[in-house]
Amino acid sequence: MDDVPDLNAHLAARLRTLRAEQGLTLDHLSERTGVSRSMISLIERGESSPTAVILDKLAGGLGATLASLFADERTSEASPLARHADQRVWRDPESGYLRRSLSAPGFPSPIELVEVILPAGARVAYDTMHRTVGVSQQIWIIEGSIELSLGDDRHELKTGDCLSMKLDRPTVFRNVSEHSARYLVALATDRAASGSPHR
Structure with a gap:
């Protein structure tokens, strides 16, 4: 597993880069996301271990996905292969959920794969x-x-079930069982749909 300081440094650099590319100040990003300016500053300096919820808000305000924050900047030279030993693993400090970035970091693809243990x-x-x-x-x-x-819709998902959804409503994941759950998340971005509300 990646150690936390290294991954925090990576997240800090990714957030700074994405914000700079859009010409956003800390105040502008704070207004967009509802995350305080001081918290964004701490995260961008690698001095805070942000939760999944805060990272998702920041990703949304930057027009990115949560998964893309853990990837590298996309380049045509990036390898299409992500070896298991090289995949980034991160634990949410609030819920304890574990996420593994499966997709090759930096490889240009509209699809991102993530393994989650809740x-x-x-x-x-x-x-x-x-x-x-x-x-x-x-x-x-x-x-x-x-x-x-997903909003007012509730789904009970068991082993083998697959749910398709758009990220356009409040979303809550719960594990009410006595055992961990493991699932695959596949995300696809569509820039043609920009301007519509999405998480």
């Missing part, structure tokens, strides 16, 4: 906010079960 009793809630790109997502349960709420 501990027993864990809950992660993402708010809806304006996203400058459309994002579609599919979740395939490898083992265990989770409850997923």
Whole structure:
């Protein structure tokens, strides 16, 4: 697993780069996301271990996905292969959920794959906010079960189930069982859908 200081440094650099590319000040990004200016500054200096919820808000305000924050800047020279030993692994300090970035970092692709392990009793809630790109997502349960709420819709997902969804409403992941759940998340971005509200 990546050690936390190294991954925090990577996240800090990615956020600074994405914000600079859009010409956004800390205040502008704070207004877009609802994350305080001081918190964004701490994260960008690598002095804070942000939660998944905060990272998702920042990604949304920057027109990116949460998964893309863990990847490298996309270049045509990037390798299409991501060896298991080189895949970035991160644990959310709030919920304890573990995410592994499966896709090759920096390789230009509209699809991002992530493996998630959601501990027993864990809950992660993402708010809806304006996203400058459309994002579609599919979740395939490898083992265990989770409850997923998408706005007013609630789904009970068990081993082998696959749910397709758009990230356009509040989304809550819960593991109400006594065992960890493991699932694959596939995300696809659609810049043609920019301007519509997406998380």
